Amino acid sequence: MKWGVLVFPGSNDDQDASWALSEVLGQEAVALWHKEPDLKGVDAIVVPGGFSYGDYLRCGAMARFSPVMQSVRSFADAGGPVVGICNGFQILCEAGLLPGALVRNRSLRFISERVKVRVENADTAFTRRCRSGEVLDIPIKHGEGCYFADEQTLDDLEARGQVLFRYVDASGEPTPEANPNGSLRSIAGVMNVRGNVFGLMPHPEHDVEAMTGGEDGRKLFRSLIDSFEQRSAATAPRSSAAEGRP
Amino acid sequence: MARQRAVSAETAAEHGLSAEEWQKINTILGRVPTLEELGVFSAMWSEHCSYKSSRAHLRSLPTTGSHVIQGPGENAGAVDIGDGLAAVFKIESHNHPSFIEPYQGAATGVGGILRDVFTMGARPIASLNSLRFGAIDHPSTSRLLQGVVAGIGGYGNSVGVATVGGETYFDAGYNQNILVNAFTLGLVRHDRIFRAAASGVGNPVMYVGSRTGRDGIHGASMASAEFDQDSDEKRPTVQVGDPFTEKLLLEACLELMESDCLVAIQDMGAAGLTSSSVEMAGRGGLGIEIDLDCVPQREQGMTAYDILLSESQERMLLVAKAGREDDVKRIFDKWDLQAAVIGRVTDDGLFRARWHGEEVTRIPVEPVSTQAPLYRRHAEEPKHLNELQELSIASIPEPSDYNAVLLQLLASPNLCSKRWVYRQYDSRVRGHTVVGPGSDAAVLRIKGSRKGLAITVDCNSRYCLLDPYVGAVIAVCEAARNLVVSGARPVGISDCLNFGNPEKAEVMWQFQQAIAGIRDACLALSIPVVSGNVSFYNETEGRSIPPTPTIAMVGVLDDVSRCLAQGLRRAGDVIVLAGRTREELGGSEYLATIHGTVRGAPPWIDLGFEKALQAFVRAAAEEGWLRSAHDVSEGGMAVALAECTLASPERLGARVDLEQGMRADVLLYGESQSRIVLTLDRQGWPRLRDRATRDGIPVEIIGEVGGARFEIGDWIDLAVEDLVAAWEGALERALRVVA
Numbered sequence: 001m002k003w004g005v006l007v008f009p010g011s012n013d014d015q016d017a018s019w020a021l022s023e024v025l026g027q028e029a030v031a032l033w034h035k036e037p038d039l040k041g042v043d044a045i046v047v048p049g050g051f052s053y054g055d056y057l058r059c060g061a062m063a064r065f066s067p068v069m070q071s072v073r074s075f076a077d078a079g080g081p082v083v084g085i086c087n088g089f090q091i092l093c094e095a096g097l098l099p100g101a102l103v104r105n106r107s108l109r110f111i112s113e114r115v116k117v118r119v120e121n122a123d124t125a126f127t128r129r130c131r132s133g134e135v136l137d138i139p140i141k142h143g144e145g146c147y148f149a150d151e152q153t154l155d156d157l158e159a160r161g162q163v164l165f166r167y168v169d170a171s172g173e174p175t176p177e178a179n180p181n182g183s184l185r186s187i188a189g190v191m192n193v194r195g196n197v198f199g200l201m202p203h204p205e206h207d208v209e210a211m212t213g214g215e216d217g218r219k220l221f222r223s224l225i226d227s228f229e230q231r232s233a234a235t236a237p238r239s240s241a242a243e244g245r246p
Numbered sequence: 247m248a249r250q251r252a253v254s255a256e257t258a259a260e261h262g263l264s265a266e267e268w269q270k271i272n273t274i275l276g277r278v279p280t281l282e283e284l285g286v287f288s289a290m291w292s293e294h295c296s297y298k299s300s301r302a303h304l305r306s307l308p309t310t311g312s313h314v315i316q317g318p319g320e321n322a323g324a325v326d327i328g329d330g331l332a333a334v335f336k337i338e339s340h341n342h343p344s345f346i347e348p349y350q351g352a353a354t355g356v357g358g359i360l361r362d363v364f365t366m367g368a369r370p371i372a373s374l375n376s377l378r379f380g381a382i383d384h385p386s387t388s389r390l391l392q393g394v395v396a397g398i399g400g401y402g403n404s405v406g407v408a409t410v411g412g413e414t415y416f417d418a419g420y421n422q423n424i425l426v427n428a429f430t431l432g433l434v435r436h437d438r439i440f441r442a443a444a445s446g447v448g449n450p451v452m453y454v455g456s457r458t459g460r461d462g463i464h465g466a467s468m469a470s471a472e473f474d475q476d477s478d479e480k481r482p483t484v485q486v487g488d489p490f491t492e493k494l495l496l497e498a499c500l501e502l503m504e505s506d507c508l509v510a511i512q513d514m515g516a517a518g519l520t521s522s523s524v525e526m527a528g529r530g531g532l533g534i535e536i537d538l539d540c541v542p543q544r545e546q547g548m549t550a551y552d553i554l555l556s557e558s559q560e561r562m563l564l565v566a567k568a569g570r571e572d573d574v575k576r577i578f579d580k581w582d583l584q585a586a587v588i589g590r591v592t593d594d595g596l597f598r599a600r601w602h603g604e605e606v607t608r609i610p611v612e613p614v615s616t617q618a619p620l621y622r623r624h625a626e627e628p629k630h631l632n633e634l635q636e637l638s639i640a641s642i643p644e645p646s647d648y649n650a651v652l653l654q655l656l657a658s659p660n661l662c663s664k665r666w667v668y669r670q671y672d673s674r675v676r677g678h679t680v681v682g683p684g685s686d687a688a689v690l691r692i693k694g695s696r697k698g699l700a701i702t703v704d705c706n707s708r709y710c711l712l713d714p715y716v717g718a719v720i721a722v723c724e725a726a727r728n729l730v731v732s733g734a735r736p737v738g739i740s741d742c743l744n745f746g747n748p749e750k751a752e753v754m755w756q757f758q759q760a761i762a763g764i765r766d767a768c769l770a771l772s773i774p775v776v777s778g779n780v781s782f783y784n785e786t787e788g789r790s791i792p793p794t795p796t797i798a799m800v801g802v803l804d805d806v807s808r809c810l811a812q813g814l815r816r817a818g819d820v821i822v823l824a825g826r827t828r829e830e831l832g833g834s835e836y837l838a839t840i841h842g843t844v845r846g847a848p849p850w851i852d853l854g855f856e857k858a859l860q861a862f863v864r865a866a867a868e869e870g871w872l873r874s875a876h877d878v879s880e881g882g883m884a885v886a887l888a889e890c891t892l893a894s895p896e897r898l899g900a901r902v903d904l905e906q907g908m909r910a911d912v913l914l915y916g917e918s919q920s921r922i923v924l925t926l927d928r929q930g931w932p933r934l935r936d937r938a939t940r941d942g943i944p945v946e947i948i949g950e951v952g953g954a955r956f957e958i959g960d961w962i963d964l965a966v967e968d969l970v971a972a973w974e975g976a977l978e979r980a981l982r983v984v985a
Contacts, residue, residue, distance in 0.1 A: 009497070009581060010490050012406030016677045019693070051404045054490030107984060110399050110670045141403070141672045206674050211691060211807065213674065 001228050004032040004042035008063055013049035017205040024208045025221055037071045044081040047088030059144050060091035082197045086142055089199030098192055098199045100149035106182025112141035115180055117165040117188045118172050125227035126198045127164055129219040135172050136216040138202040145201040147183035165189035165200055253284050261288035267619055274613045282606040285555050289517035290614050293782050298619040299748035300780040303761045311774040321362040323776025325738040327802050329695055332436055334368035337429040337742040337798040339781035343484040344426040348393025353401035353487040354559055355428045361513035364496050367440040367503045368432025371678050372690055373402055375412040375428050376703045376796045380421030382659040388981045390424055399670040404489035409671035410679050410688035416659040422786035427742040429703055429798045442512040443529035444565045444591050449509055451589040454578055455495045455561040459544035461485045462557025472747055473786040491560040498581040507570035514561040520554045522563040524597050527611045535598040536589030550601035625758050626751035637832050637846030648961035651840055652884050653972040658839045661881050662976035681811050686728040686877055689809045698806025700734035703798040708833045709848035711792040714756040716848045718763025718795045723856050725799040726771055730860045731875035733809045733867040734801030741778040741797055746790025748782045756793040770853035810867055812876035813893035817952030819873055820928045824945045825859055825921035829908045835880045836915035851919040859920050862941045871930050878921040884914040886923055888969050891956055899966045902949030902958045910961050925951055
């Protein structure tokens with residue numbers, strides 16, 4: 001599977017995402033420079049963490065206008081899988097590819113630590129390697145990770161199973177104390193209606209090796225790889241003929 | 247010269263130059279300097295840039311070794327770590343600006359040290375910081391701490407370099423002069439190290455990065471004077487950081503270094519364009535001419551003087567190969583940065599700057615460094631020091647409740663959890679961090695290799711106040727011990743020497759004693775000093791800080807998967823003490839926190855024994871015999887053991903018995919040096935003991951890991967959760983901030 005990792009001038013976690021995909025998970029990963037609209041024929045896109053264009057204005061506010069993001073929008077519109085991590089999540093919200101917004105942490109401070117998140121919906125291309133209700137241990141690091149949307153949007157997200165992760169305590173309960181940044185309804189990650197665009201504040205790319213902290217993050221990348229392989233198998237000429245699928 | 251301005255001895259005095267220095271400038275030039283030239287000399291001959299009070303003493307430090315690639319004198323030091331790789335590192339102070347404006351002062355301190363490292367061609371992979379504030383209940387402390395921590399995080403997080411550890415101390419001696427020392431380490435292939443010596447007459451001199459503004463003019467001179475009541479007025483001398491531009495500059499410079507267009511490069515740090523030009527020309531034995539009109543400027547109406555002395559951040563000066571200017575510009579253009587040709591390398595040995603077609607400086611480069619003032623200032627042992635070193639243990643009342651004492655120590659500002667601080671730092675970006683903040687040392691892996699690096703920063707300034715020689719010896723030994731308990735072999739030091747006003751004999755004595763201590767410890771342990779920084783004038787209204795020679799140390803692990811940390815790992819493991827406990831309490835955290843007194847002699851240290859102990863523990867770690875290891879330092883045995891429980895992933899308790907023979911408080915809280923607490927599987931004890939016997943290291947089993955209680959002898963019996971409750975959140979409670 002060929003992955004594209006966007007690189008804005010202020011991207012910081014792009015190297016980590018590429019490392020996780022290529023060195024740890026054995027995938028092909030290419031960098032997609034922000035000034036280039038060419039997506040190089042990738043099968044999935046990661047919008048990585050960092051500070052895209054410095055983010056002195058509002059996180060992701062400028063990145064949404066970059067040449068590469070115009071292509072990412074078309075890619076997503078065509079059903080291509082897109083994962084936004086941290087700053088990537090902020091950019092996808094700014095670009096309107098995901099609902100809601102990320103505002104400053106309740107404490108007004110940057111927070112870097114490991115947290116627990118509960119998988120709210122395991123029946124998606126991004127979470128199929130997890131069990132619903134499973135608690136993952138995964139790092140966060142952000143100053144503006146407080147998820148915000150109006151009540152109606154939040155209700156819709158919940159009703160359609162678009163909330164994929166929630167911050168929880170060790171016993172799996174979304175308590176106020178376990179919510180690091182004040183996110184409404186403890187939301188840590190959401191998906192679009194179509195199910196091909198996913199944004200999350202936790203960093204799965206920083207959680208793929210035991211030596212540097214843990215391996216729970218692998219499950220997210222593996223889920224998408226599984227989905228892709230299944231779809232490829234289904235659409236390969238021979239199998240599609242045999243199974244009669246388009 | 248085109249224009250002569252009214253420059254006199256008085257103007258020189260206003261620039262902080264002495265009458266003698268003024269005379270020297272006139273002699274070097276053979277005439278009265280222009281105002282611009284005076285500005286150049288005052289910056290270059292400031293204490294900050296010229297090391298005029300410290301140079302003579304710094305020469306005594308050991309700076310060589312078979313693996314030293316670059317010692318002091320460049321932007322940063324470099325040490326061979328094998329596999330064709332070098333670790334490039336340096337620590338630097340940003341004390342004065344951080345006190346005046348904590349957020350920007352600390353932020354630009356991080357920016358400056360990052361540039362020092364990537365100027366050498368190294369990709370920065372990790373930063374540390376050593377922070378010292380006044381008493382926790384001093385009215386300024388909370389504000390300064392919050393500003394400094396936010397500034398370090400705001401800059402480092404944005405640039406994308408992990409902040410992986412450090413130290414945070416509180417002491418009333420820093421009430422009016424906080425210390426912010428920033429350390430960065432980078433990696434580079436040996437054959438890609440860049441240096442800052444100009445060469446090739448006719449090669450273009452290029453300016454890259456941010457435009458020049460009026461910020462930070464004379465910052466170097468500001469950092470070379472004491473504070474007084476009007477220090478707030480010095481805020482305009484503090485620079486403003488832009489981490490996004492730094493990130494662009496970092497990536498663009500590293501990309502440029504991969505090309506073959508570059509001859510030399512230097513950060514525009516203290517004294518900006520002036521020092522970078524003069525130093526690059528000086529190192530190459532050549533001259534540089536620049537046209538100040540070509541310097542990208544942020545605002546209109548700037549003068550030649552402003553441009554020469556501005557300390558605007560995120561700028562680099564480089565010498566490119568003639569004819570490759572456009573290739574350089576193309577790389578910077580990719581990163582949306584400006585690159586401008588502003589001059590060229592000459593063979594006349596002069597630093598010449600033109601402004602509006604007129605020459606405003608014409609300074610022979612060589613004498614600026616070779617004839618720079620060099621002072622062997624008078625040194626004298628502080629009066630009353632002998633008195634301060636006296637301590638009768640019998641006069642210290644013995645506590646009745648040792649549980650309460652331990653909890654009080656664990657909640658004290660210097661020993662409590664610093665999670666509130668490091669939670670604000672991205673400690674994992676770029677994926678090197680194996681052991682992050684909150685441990686004896688941070689451990690980093692090297693991608694594509696089995697090797698790792700351990701880094702730490704240490705100094706107990708209370709010991710240094712009581713005896714700067716012994717305090718400095720201990721600072722080096724403790725840093726090395728912190729690396730050894732992580733499983734690493736120390737390979738190099740960067741020192742940050744923070745002192746008061748060197749024109750005072752007592753401060754100079756402290757400085758000389760500390761240098762001697764560092765030297766002796768480095769020689770004994772065979773660790774060279776490869777870079778460093780001196781910060782004098784940490785003094786306000788005549789009151790100097792405690793002498794603070796901060797030691798940053800780097801070590802190598804041949805197999806990073808064998809690295810150790812302090813946390814207890816498995817119930818049933820035996821707890822072993824390696825080293826001896828002496829009957830001493832001088833300078834201890836216990837005396838300061840529980841009895842409110844700082845006195846006595848610092849702990850005894852025997853360098854020969856220290857070396858043997860470290861070799862023994864390192865060998866045991868490399869053999870894979872140990873499950874955890876922790877250095878015994880501030881707070882003594884009881885606190886060290888509690889820290890092993892607090893750092894334990896499962897919060898395992900311990901049952902410990904200490905051999906008596908001295909007062910319980912001395913046994914529990916004395917800070918005898920050269921002691922390390924180890925845990926290992928009981929079956930491994932005989933071979934460890936045999937090895938220790940062979941190496942002449944006293945070892946004994948003092949307890950066992952396990953349970954939910956923390957017990958020492960008949961004195962301490964606490965639930966692990968009580969330790970946690972005292973230690974966690976104590977800093978937030980003391981500062982009255984929310985987590």
